[in-house]
Amino acid sequence: MKWGLNIKFIFITIFIIIFISLIFSIILVYQTRKALLYEFAQRGQSLVKNLALNAELPLLLENTDTLTSLAQNLLREKDVQQVRILNERNTVLVNLGKGRKLWAWQQEKIVYPVYLTPEAQKGSIDDMNLYLSDNRNETPAQNQGQLIGTIEVIFSREGIIVTLNRIRWWIFFSGGIATIIGCLGAVYFSYTLIRPIQRLAQATSSIARGNWEERLEVSREDELGALTDSFNLMAASLIKKKQELEASYRELAQRERMAEIGKFSMMIAHELKNPIGIIKGSVDILAKQDTSKQIKQTMIEYIQGEIKRLNRLIDEFLAFAKPLPPQKIPVDINQIIEKVCTHFMIPEPAQKKIAIHRQLGQVPPIMLDEHQIYQALLNLLTNAAQAIEKQGDIYVKTDCAGSWLRVAVSDTGVGIPDAKKGKVFDPFYTTHAKGTGLGLSIVKKIVEHHGGQINVSDFPGGGTTFTISLPI
Ligand SMILES: Nc1ncnc2c1ncn2[C@@H]1O[C@H](COP(=O)(O)OP(=O)(O)O)[C@@H](O)[C@H]1O
Ligand SMILES: [Mg+2]
Structure with missing residues (x-):
């Protein structure tokens, strides 16, 4: 006790x-x-x-x-x-x-x-x-x-x-009375002296727990009153400091957001310029009278390819800039994986020889936004395929660990140096010539919206594993 x-x-x-x-x-x-x-x-x-x-x-x-x-x-x-x-x-x-x-x-x-x-x-x-x-x-x-x-x-x-007994009785009686008075005095002192100290201790821990409005009543003129007064002053100045800190933090966040928006706009402008340039060039050639039918066909294919790329870019920008809240329904994640692997086409250059292996364990259906999880897995598979130079394997594995459902996407590609592992989820970080650097940050956002986590680690043999953990 x-x-x-x-x-x-x-x-x-x-x-x-x-x-x-x-x-x-x-x-x-x-x-x-x-x-x-x-x-x-x-x-x-x-x-x-x-x-x-x-x-x-x-x-x-x-x-x-x-x-x-x-x-x-x-x-x-x-x-x-x-x-x-x-x-x-x-x-x-x-x-x-x-x-x-x-x-x-x-x-x-x-x-x-x-x-x-x-x-x-x-x-x-x-x-x-x-x-x-x-x-x-x-x-x-x-x-x-x-x-x-x-x-x-x-x-x-x-x-x-x-006589002696009578005196003895009186002495002990007065001693008893003095003791009772003393005890009452002790209780009184304890309440007037220690109670304020206890209240001060309670108020301090209350402030420490975040009840910033906690104040004490100053009802004494003595040192305890002065202490209570100082406590209230301290609490008030703490609040003031906290508000100042929050204001400057908000300002900083605002500035950072502005900087990000600036960067984002520049990225969009830059990324859109290339396909639009190619489309314009192709349209110019198409407009010429003497262009052969074969060249016209090639130009149309260019235009279609670049429109496809523009579409993809806009999708990525949108997914990053304004991720929609997940529409969750109970889904078997293995089915999404089957679908994304079937639809997944190895990106250009298509000469690569890549085999996708599914190692799907027994997992319960969980609440997911099917479309978003599909998008996230597609981004991981695309990155895995890009990391493989000529030929290699991609492994997609699912299992349960405690109250988590895990999806691991591994590849036998070039791998990520340890120093870069912390950066890959940053928006606009890319090592691909035509990349936006948004793929992984979109994946991370989607996973976090589902209450999960994503980790990156080395895959034995030089490749990389991305592991998504989702709550069951
Ligand atoms: N499986 C992987 N193996 C090696 N590097 C990867 C892998 N996945 C992502 N990366 C690295 O992380 C960077 C960021 O990826 P991402 O956010 O998808 O953007 P992007 O694909 O547009 O470059 C890539 O440019 C690449 O350097
Ligand atoms: Mg990518």
């Missing part, structure tokens, strides 16, 4: 937002917990210290009543769970509790050894000789005085745990 730019952007941004808000929440929870626990320990320590100061004398006297009321006082504090006061021999003098069973992790135990302190040191906070249950095994710093007992207070952490 190919991921679009905005999907990628949204996913990456959401991932970053979630990651950052999670890290922040964890750090915040950790720091709050640390601060709360510190506060809790400080409070516990000062409560125990207070009790120790008040308990010094009753401990010395082992006055359990006073010690009990001191312990009861302390137990009034909400988070004090249990108070134990022991004498210096570790005999429990007071053991008061709220009677609730707590898990180890829910409680905090402070053990405070009470020393008999000189009067001068009393009230000094710095020498607090207590330690938390976590480091119970550590020996407390030995005070100067004599040990007179120990106070053990168990604090409940329940309150702090509830």
